Amino acid sequence: MSEHDLVLKGIKIFRQGGWNTFDLAVMGRNISRIAPAGSEKLEAKKILDFSGRYASPGWIDLHTHLLPLRYGGIGTHAEKIGLKTGVTALLEVGTVGADTFDKFYEKVLSKSATPIYCLLNIKRRGIRFWKVGRDEPGEDNIGAMEAVLKKYPAIIKGIKITASKEHMLSKDPLYYLRRAREAGDRLKLPLMVHIGQTPPSLTDLLPLLKAGDILTHCFRNGDHTILNPAGKIRQDVLEAKARGVRFDIGHGVKSFSFPVTEKALAQGFLDFTISSDLYMFSTPYRAKNFAHVLSKFLAVGMKLEEVMLRCSTKAAPVLGLERELAEGKPATVTVFRLESGSFRFSDCWNQERPGTQRIIPEAVLLEGRLHLSA
Ligand SMILES: [Zn+2]
Incomplete structure (x- = not known):
C-alpha cells in the first residue's frame, strides 16, 4: 500500500541554510513529507527522479x-x-x-x-x-x-x-x-x-x-x-x-x-x-x-x-495564498533547473548585464497535480 501519492526524489530545496537535496512527498493536495534524500524509504504510487533539479514554492x-x-x-x-x-x-x-x-x-x-x-x-x-x-x-x-x-x-x-x-x-x-x-x-x-x-x-x-x-x-x-x-x-x-x-x-x-x-x-x-x-x-x-x-x-x-x-x-x-515548502502546506511547487553558460540580459533602456546562469522551468505541482513545462 502506498504511503504517499507522489515522491519527487533528490530535489534541491533551500532548507537548513542551503540548497540541500531532499525527497519531497505529496499526498492529496498537500506536502506530506520532506526528508533528506535517501534517508527514508518513501512509498508512493508514483516516484519521479528529479536529481539536479530545484524546487521553489x-x-x-x-x-x-x-x-x-x-x-x-x-x-x-x-x-x-x-x-x-x-x-x-x-x-x-x-x-x-x-x-x-x-x-x-x-x-x-x-x-x-x-x-x-x-x-x-x-x-x-x-x-x-x-x-x-x-x-x-x-x-x-x-x-x-x-x-x-x-x-x-x-x-x-x-x-x-x-x-x-x-x-x-x-x-x-x-x-x-x-x-x-x-x-x-x-x-x-x-x-x-x-x-x-x-x-x-x-x-x-x-x-x-x-x-x-x-x-x-x-x-x-x-x-x-x-x-x-x-x-x-x-x-x-x-x-x-x-x-x-x-x-x-x-x-x-x-x-x-x-x-x-x-x-x-x-x-x-x-x-x-x-x-x-x-x-x-x-x-x-x-x-x-x-x-x-x-x-x-x-x-x-x-x-x-x-x-x-x-x-x-x-x-x-x-x-491570500500560501507558498511554502513545508509538511502540511499545499503542494504547489515550481521545479526548475539552472543552465550555466555565458548570457547577456538587457533591461528596457538597452543596458546589458552578463550572466552565467539561467533559470529554466521544468514542471509545476499545483496542489499536488503535476504539470510538465513546455
Ligand atoms: Zn502592466
Missing part, C-alpha cells in the same frame, strides 16, 4: 495582462505564460474593468488551467488597445465595481490604476487616483498603482498609498524614479515602505532598469516582489517570460533563494 506572477487583443485588450494568452512556464498563479492587473469583467471571465478566466486572480481597473473598460484613454471623464463607477466584487469575491483582489499621463485627465491628472483611493477604501481592497509618465508624479501619488497597496514598476527609469537626483532612495519612498506599501517590479517593455535596480539593492531596498508585466508587446520582446525576468536578478548578483522568495512566498499574501 510555486511561482506567482503579480503583474500580467490577460485579455487579448481580439477581445479589445492588450493581453497575452494565459495559456502561454502560466503552468507551462512554471507559474502557478497569475494576477491580471487592470486590463479589465467593471464593464468588461464578465467577458474576461467567460473567455479567459473560466477556461484557464492556471489560477487567475484580478485587479479591476478604476476605469470601467480597463486598458484598451484601440484607445489609450486620455481625457475620458466618467470612466469611474465604484458602484459597478462593487457589483463585480460581490459576484466574484474570490477572484477580485484589488484595484488597478495606470497613473500615467496618457491615461489621466489633462485638466485634473490626480482625479482617477483620488477615485481609486475612494474605491479602495469603500470596497476594502488594496490599490496597485502603475507609475509612468508624469503627471502624476511620485510626489503626488505616494501620499495616497496605504499599507497593503502596491506600487508597480518600482525599478523603472525615466522622468521619475524611486531614486532622488543623488541616486539615493527617496525619503517619501522609504516612508511609504515603512507604513506597509508594497513594491513590485512589473518588468514590461519600459519599466525595468538595471542601474536603478542595482542602486536600490546596494542601499538595502530589498522588500519587493518580482513580476513580469507580460502583455502583447513584452512577451516576444524584453520581458520574454517569467523565468527570464527572474534570471535578470541573478545577473545583478541576487542569490537564487532570494529571487525565489520574491516570486513566491512574498507574493502569496497579496492573493
Whole structure:
C-alpha cells in the first residue's frame, strides 16, 4: 500500500541554510513529507527522479495582462505564460474593468488551467488597445465595481490604476487616483498603482498609498524614479515602505532598469516582489517570460533563494495564498533547473548585464497535480 501519492526524489530545496537535496512527498493536495534524500524509504504510487533539479514554492506572477487583443485588450494568452512556464498563479492587473469583467471571465478566466486572480481597473473598460484613454471623464463607477466584487469575491483582489499621463485627465491628472483611493477604501481592497509618465508624479501619488497597496514598476527609469537626483532612495519612498506599501517590479517593455535596480539593492531596498508585466508587446520582446525576468536578478548578483522568495512566498499574501515548502502546506511547487553558460540580459533602456546562469522551468505541482513545462 502506498504511503504517499507522489515522491519527487533528490530535489534541491533551500532548507537548513542551503540548497540541500531532499525527497519531497505529496499526498492529496498537500506536502506530506520532506526528508533528506535517501534517508527514508518513501512509498508512493508514483516516484519521479528529479536529481539536479530545484524546487521553489510555486511561482506567482503579480503583474500580467490577460485579455487579448481580439477581445479589445492588450493581453497575452494565459495559456502561454502560466503552468507551462512554471507559474502557478497569475494576477491580471487592470486590463479589465467593471464593464468588461464578465467577458474576461467567460473567455479567459473560466477556461484557464492556471489560477487567475484580478485587479479591476478604476476605469470601467480597463486598458484598451484601440484607445489609450486620455481625457475620458466618467470612466469611474465604484458602484459597478462593487457589483463585480460581490459576484466574484474570490477572484477580485484589488484595484488597478495606470497613473500615467496618457491615461489621466489633462485638466485634473490626480482625479482617477483620488477615485481609486475612494474605491479602495469603500470596497476594502488594496490599490496597485502603475507609475509612468508624469503627471502624476511620485510626489503626488505616494501620499495616497496605504499599507497593503502596491506600487508597480518600482525599478523603472525615466522622468521619475524611486531614486532622488543623488541616486539615493527617496525619503517619501522609504516612508511609504515603512507604513506597509508594497513594491513590485512589473518588468514590461519600459519599466525595468538595471542601474536603478542595482542602486536600490546596494542601499538595502530589498522588500519587493518580482513580476513580469507580460502583455502583447513584452512577451516576444524584453520581458520574454517569467523565468527570464527572474534570471535578470541573478545577473545583478541576487542569490537564487532570494529571487525565489520574491516570486513566491512574498507574493502569496497579496492573493491570500500560501507558498511554502513545508509538511502540511499545499503542494504547489515550481521545479526548475539552472543552465550555466555565458548570457547577456538587457533591461528596457538597452543596458546589458552578463550572466552565467539561467533559470529554466521544468514542471509545476499545483496542489499536488503535476504539470510538465513546455
Ligand atoms: Zn502592466
